[in-house]
Amino acid sequence: MVAVEVVPGVYWVGAVDWSIRDFHSYVTRHGTTYNAYLIKAEKVALVDTVRAEFSRQLLANVEGITPPEEIDYIVVNHVEPDHSGAMPAVMNAARSAKVLATEAGVNGLLRHYHRRDWPLVAVKTGDELALGGKTLSFIEAPMLHWPDSMFTYLKEDGLLLPNDAFGQHLATSQRFDDEVQDLMGAAAGYYANILMPFAPQVARMIEKLRNLGLRIETIAPSHGVIWRKYPAKIVQAYMEWSGGRSENKAVVVFDSMWGSTEKMAYAIADGVASRGVEAKVFHLRRSDTSDVLKEILDARAIIIGSSTLNNGPLPAMVSFLACMRGLRPRGKGTAAFGSYG
Numbered sequence: 562m563v564a565v566e567v568v569p570g571v572y573w574v575g576a577v578d579w580s581i582r583d584f585h586s587y588v589t590r591h592g593t594t595y596n597a598y599l600i601k602a603e604k605v606a607l608v609d610t611v612r613a614e615f616s617r618q619l620l621a622n623v624e625g626i627t628p629p630e631e632i633d634y635i636v637v638n639h640v641e642p643d644h645s646g647a648m649p650a651v652m653n654a655a656r657s658a659k660v661l662a663t664e665a666g667v668n669g670l671l672r673h674y675h676r677r678d679w680p681l682v683a684v685k686t687g688d689e690l691a692l693g694g695k696t697l698s699f700i701e702a703p704m705l706h707w708p709d710s711m712f713t714y715l716k717e718d719g720l721l722l723p724n725d726a727f728g729q730h731l732a733t734s735q736r737f738d739d740e741v742q743d744l745m746g747a748a749a750g751y752y753a754n755i756l757m758p759f760a761p762q763v764a765r766m767i768e769k770l771r772n773l774g775l776r777i778e779t780i781a782p783s784h785g786v787i788w789r790k791y792p793a794k795i796v797q798a799y800m801e802w803s804g805g806r807s808e809n810k811a812v813v814v815f816d817s818m819w820g821s822t823e824k825m826a827y828a829i830a831d832g833v834a835s836r837g838v839e840a841k842v843f844h845l846r847r848s849d850t851s852d853v854l855k856e857i858l859d860a861r862a863i864i865i866g867s868s869t870l871n872n873g874p875l876p877a878m879v880s881f882l883a884c885m886r887g888l889r890p891r892g893k894g895t896a897a898f899g900s901y902g
C-alpha cells in the first residue's frame with residue numbers, strides 16, 4: 562500500500578500484513594496492519610515503524626513523501642518488534658535521526674538491538690517536541706500494554722497516536738473507520754485478547770487524557786484503521802469494556818471426552834436461553850480461543866465444563882484456564898460442570 566494522508570502533513574506510511582493468521586497465539590483471521598506515521602513540518606518525524614520483514618515497504622512509503630535521510634526524529638511509542646522491528650533499516654537510512662522513547666523504551670531498544678551508537682533520548686509525560694508548525698506532546702502509557710508504552714499527541718491537529726491502544730487486527734486496503742464494516746467487532750476482539758488484563762490502566766489513561774484537556778479529533782493506532790469519524794465511539798467503548806459493562810449473555814465453554822459433558826453444555830445453554838439470556842457455546846477443541854475471549858468480554862457469566870483426564874481437566878481446558886488467569890476478566894459470574902469417573 563502507498564502512503565495516505567491522515568491530516569495535512571501527516572501520512573500513514575505503514576504496511577498491511579494480509580497473511581498473518583497467528584499473532585503470538587491470537588488468531589488473526591483477518592490479518593493486520595503495522596501503522597507508522599510520517600509527520601512533515603519544518604522538521605520531519607516518523608512515529609513508530611513496522612515489523613522487520615516490512616522494512617522495505619515502510620522506507621518506500623517514506624520515500625514517496627520525503628527522502629528517508631531527511632527524517633530528524635523517530636518516535637518509538639512501543640518497542641515490541643511489530644513496531645520497532647524496522648528500526649535497524651530505518652536508522653541505516655535516516656542517519657542523523659534522534660530516537661525518542663520513554664525511559665523504559667530506551668532501555669528496551671538497547672536490549673533488543675544492542676546499538677549504543679543510536680542517539681536515544683528518553684521523554685516523559687508533558688515533554689514536547691516542536692517540529693516547526695507542528696508540536697508533538699508525549700504521554701507515558703505504562704502497561705498499555707508494555708511498561709514502555711507511550712502515546713504521542715500532535716497538538717495542532719488534535720491527532721492522538723496511541724500505538725496499540727484503540728487498534729484492531731484487520732488487514733484492509735482502507736485506512737479509515739468510515740470505510741469499513743463491523744469495526745467495533747474487530748476492536749472488541751482486539752481489546753479482549755490484548756488489553757483485558759489492563760482494564761484499570763485503560764480507565765486511568767482515559768481519565769488522564771480527560772484531565773489533560775486534549776482535543777482529540779483523530780485517533781491513529783498502530784494496528785488497523787484510523788478513527789477519523791468516530792474517535793469518541795472507540796473511547797466510549799474502552800470506557801465501557803474497562804468498566805466491566807456486560808450484556809445479558811452467558812458463555813458456555815467446554816471440552817468433552819465421550820460426549821456427556823457436551824450434552825450437559827447444551828442443556829445448560831438451553832436453560833440459560835429459557836430464562837431470556839443469550840447463550841453462546843464453544844467446544845474448545847473446535848473453536849479459536851480468541852473468538853471465545855471476544856464473547857467473554859461483555860458476557861455476564863462464564864460457565865466452564867470439562868470431563869476429567871488423569872485427575873485433572875482435559876488439556877484444552879487447562880490451556881484455556883491458563884489464558885483466563887492471565888487475562889483476568891472482571892465482574893463475571895462463574896460456574897463449572899462436567900462428568901467424571
Ligand code: FEO
Pocket residue numbers: 639641643644706707725783784
Ligand atoms: Fe502491536 Fe504490543 O505490539
